[in-house]
Amino acid sequence: MDDVSSIIFESAQRLLSDLSERVSAGRPMADCERADGWRQIEEMGLPFALMSEAQGGLGLSDAEAFELVRICGRNVVPWPLVDTMLANRFATQGGAAPAEGPIDTLGELTAEQKERAALARAMQMAGALDVILVMTISHVQERSQFGRPLAKFQAVQHSLAVLAGEVAAGQAAAEHAVARLARGGAAATLAIGIARARIGEACSKAAAIAHQLHGAIGYAREHRLHLYTTSLWRWRDEYGTQTWWTRQVGREVLAAGPDAFWPAVTGA
Amino acid sequence: MSVLAFPPPVESEAAETLRAEVRAFLADANAARTPLERAESWNGFDREFSRALGRRGWLGMTWPKEYGGHERSAFERYVVVEETLAAGAPVAAHWIADRQSGPTLLRHGTEAQKRAILPRIAAGECVFCIGMSEPDAGSDLAATRARAERQGDGSWKVNGTKLWTTYGHEADYMILFCRTSGTPADRHEGTSQLLVDMRMTSGVTVRPIHDLMGQHHFNEVHFEDAVLPPDALLGTEGQGWAQVMGELAHERSGPERFLSSIQLLIELIGALRGSESLAAQAAVGRLFAHLVTLRRMSRGVAALLEAGDDPTTHAAIVKDLGATFEQELPDIARSLVDEEPDLRSTSDFAAVLAYTMMAAPAFSLRGGTREILRGIIARQLGLR
Numbered sequence: 001m002d003d004v005s006s007i008i009f010e011s012a013q014r015l016l017s018d019l020s021e022r023v024s025a026g027r028p029m030a031d032c033e034r035a036d037g038w039r040q041i042e043e044m045g046l047p048f049a050l051m052s053e054a055q056g057g058l059g060l061s062d063a064e065a066f067e068l069v070r071i072c073g074r075n076v077v078p079w080p081l082v083d084t085m086l087a088n089r090f091a092t093q094g095g096a097a098p099a100e101g102p103i104d105t106l107g108e109l110t111a112e113q114k115e116r117a118a119l120a121r122a123m124q125m126a127g128a129l130d131v132i133l134v135m136t137i138s139h140v141q142e143r144s145q146f147g148r149p150l151a152k153f154q155a156v157q158h159s160l161a162v163l164a165g166e167v168a169a170g171q172a173a174a175e176h177a178v179a180r181l182a183r184g185g186a187a188a189t190l191a192i193g194i195a196r197a198r199i200g201e202a203c204s205k206a207a208a209i210a211h212q213l214h215g216a217i218g219y220a221r222e223h224r225l226h227l228y229t230t231s232l233w234r235w236r237d238e239y240g241t242q243t244w245w246t247r248q249v250g251r252e253v254l255a256a257g258p259d260a261f262w263p264a265v266t267g268a
Numbered sequence: 269m270s271v272l273a274f275p276p277p278v279e280s281e282a283a284e285t286l287r288a289e290v291r292a293f294l295a296d297a298n299a300a301r302t303p304l305e306r307a308e309s310w311n312g313f314d315r316e317f318s319r320a321l322g323r324r325g326w327l328g329m330t331w332p333k334e335y336g337g338h339e340r341s342a343f344e345r346y347v348v349v350e351e352t353l354a355a356g357a358p359v360a361a362h363w364i365a366d367r368q369s370g371p372t373l374l375r376h377g378t379e380a381q382k383r384a385i386l387p388r389i390a391a392g393e394c395v396f397c398i399g400m401s402e403p404d405a406g407s408d409l410a411a412t413r414a415r416a417e418r419q420g421d422g423s424w425k426v427n428g429t430k431l432w433t434t435y436g437h438e439a440d441y442m443i444l445f446c447r448t449s450g451t452p453a454d455r456h457e458g459t460s461q462l463l464v465d466m467r468m469t470s471g472v473t474v475r476p477i478h479d480l481m482g483q484h485h486f487n488e489v490h491f492e493d494a495v496l497p498p499d500a501l502l503g504t505e506g507q508g509w510a511q512v513m514g515e516l517a518h519e520r521s522g523p524e525r526f527l528s529s530i531q532l533l534i535e536l537i538g539a540l541r542g543s544e545s546l547a548a549q550a551a552v553g554r555l556f557a558h559l560v561t562l563r564r565m566s567r568g569v570a571a572l573l574e575a576g577d578d579p580t581t582h583a584a585i586v587k588d589l590g591a592t593f594e595q596e597l598p599d600i601a602r603s604l605v606d607e608e609p610d611l612r613s614t615s616d617f618a619a620v621l622a623y624t625m626m627a628a629p630a631f632s633l634r635g636g637t638r639e640i641l642r643g644i645i646a647r648q649l650g651l652r
Contacts, residue, residue: 130270130271133271134271137271137649137650137651140651141650141651151650151651152651154643156651157642157643157646157651157652158639158642158643158646160645160646160649160651161588161641161642161643161645161646161649162588162642164271164272164585164645164649165585165588165589165645167270167271167272168270168272168273168274168565168585169558169561169562169565169589171270171273171274172274172561172564172565172568173557173560173561173564175276175564176560176561176564179276193553193557194556194557194560194561195557197553197554197556197557198557198558198561201554243550245553246549246550246553246554246557247546247549247550247553248553249552249553249554249556249557250548250549250550250551250552250553250554250556251549251553253537253552253553253556254537254540254541254542254543254548254549254552255542257537257538257541257542258534258535258537258538258541261533261534261537262354262355262530262534264556265354265556265559265560265563266287266350266563268556268560
């Protein structure tokens with residue numbers, strides 16, 4: 001990762017976390033605040049970040065582009081920023097101009113475009129999973145019951161250990177697919193399927209534990225936890241549901257048969 | 269950044285060339301093993317197979333050449349380990365020595381100990397067993413009561429009992445974790461590791477403990493005024509706890525922690541081959557995704573080890589997730605294939621299912637229980 005991309009990551013993180021802070025859970029943003037926020041995002045060039053340098057993008061490698069997408073996942077904002085980034089990339093690749101303003105739906109996608117969008121969702125999930133882990137650790141350290149912090153109860157410690165394991169596994173699967181993207185073709189498709197199957201499951205388990213450990217407080221609309229958990233529940237089934245991706249992987253493994261199984265594991 | 273990031277695995281061309289060699293070797297050396305025998309995973313014991321690996325330079329791979337090693341990378345060793353496990357080869361005669369006893373000797377042993385033993389391990393000629401658990405010290409290893417008293421002539425007199433000693437009845441050596449001063453109340457203080465020659469030491473009795481299948485892998489090893497020579501001390505007197513924690517990091521870090529059920533997964537795919545069942549596709553797709561992910565994480569742990577970083581927490585996560593994966597397999601197989609599990613069945617699926625179902629409870633006990641691992645992870649998260 002070079003200096004330029006780390007500057008991009010740092011400024012994106014700063015801006016998006018600032019905008020994310022302004023989202024008070026349970027209360028919509030005022031119109032003027034909305035317009036101002038999106039203007040700042042555009043000023044930083046984020047909607048065009050995934051376009052090629054020749055077309056006015058930031059010239060990020062695939063690894064860097066998906067790292068930026070992970071940062072977007074870490075900071076829930078009230079605009080479809082990642083979708084806009086993808087739409088502008090796809091539009092300019094097809095010779096069209098990038099769009100004005102945030103884009104909600106990507107419309108008809110080629111198979112390759114759908115895969116890239118699916119992987120983007122996986123990396124958003126990777127980012128948001130980190131946030132709910134950190135939020136949950138903080139909560140159990142701050143909240144006391146029966147005269148001691150929740151963190152001191154062994155049942156709570158073990159639940160958090162499971163949460164941390166799921167987060168680590170989901171992230172590893174998503175990172176694996178980003179690393180495999182360069183291979184292209186069926187190998188990249190399989191790796192994306194693996195990522196979506198694994199991180200989708202991680203989201204289910206992690207969100208359930210995060211809510212359980214936050215107690216009723218985390219179920220309230222005014223708490224920020226749901227900004228992340230409801231995002232995870234949505235993202236895990238977009239650009240191909242978790243079930244669809246998982247079946248794609250399974251069909252391929254079953255068609256290849258038992259003798260091809262282990263070589264497929266080491267080759268994936 | 270992430271709270272617990274796993275480093276990416278290191279891709280190595282040398283390792284992939286080696287993989288082809290190992291596969292070719294196993295296709296021949298392991299051909300006669302039945303699926304049920306393969307399902308025994310790392311319990312299969314065959315000295316001749318271990319010698320054959322040693323002759324090819326596939327044991328003690330990362331150790332210095334002067335001690336019989338081959339100075340290859342941790343990633344090359346990883347290839348040999350995962351390929352032999354995936355093939356269900358009988359690895360037990362070299363397993364413990366190559367994985368943890370050898371590295372412990374290399375790190376803490378005297379020059380004489382290293383020269384005497386490491387080349388024999390690398391040749392596949394030396395079986396080690398682990399002397400950690402006791403009747404009253406299981407997960408709570410610091411409660412160890414076995415005791416070695418220094419005698420006037422510098423020798424050690426050992427009394428106590430070790431338990432669940434895998435292949436203790438075949439072992440040439442044990443690395444004994446015991447108390448050399450103080451009392452169990454002193455916990456980590458006053459413990460040491462000693463090298464026990466299981467063939468030459470009198471006062472050592474090995475009794476079999478059969479598992480629920482009636483198989484004999486475990487033993488109880490009883491020491492009654494057993495005398496060890498002065499040079500039996502391994503490492504530093506009183507530093508046993510720190511040494512044993514380092515040894516456990518090796519014990520917990522490898523691909524054996526998620527590959528124990530792989531033969532059942534292979535049989536399941538054989539039974540479901542070409543299935544149009546959506547449930548079968550979803551289940552197999554999920555298992556494959558888990559396995560590829562666990563392997564990536566585990567290779568990341570190998571990268572930590574190679575870089576000299578402490579892999580304790582990462583290894584605990586892989587082992588916890590890995591054991592859960594291994595243990596889920598029998599019930600998933602049962603839900604998809606309508607066949608009675610039966611060890612004596614002529615159906616490979618039925619026999620392997622029966623075996624794996626009965627082996628599964630041990631997966632989250634051996635090498636550190638699930639509860640101990642989750643405690644380690646929680647400590648890293650700042651909760652303890």
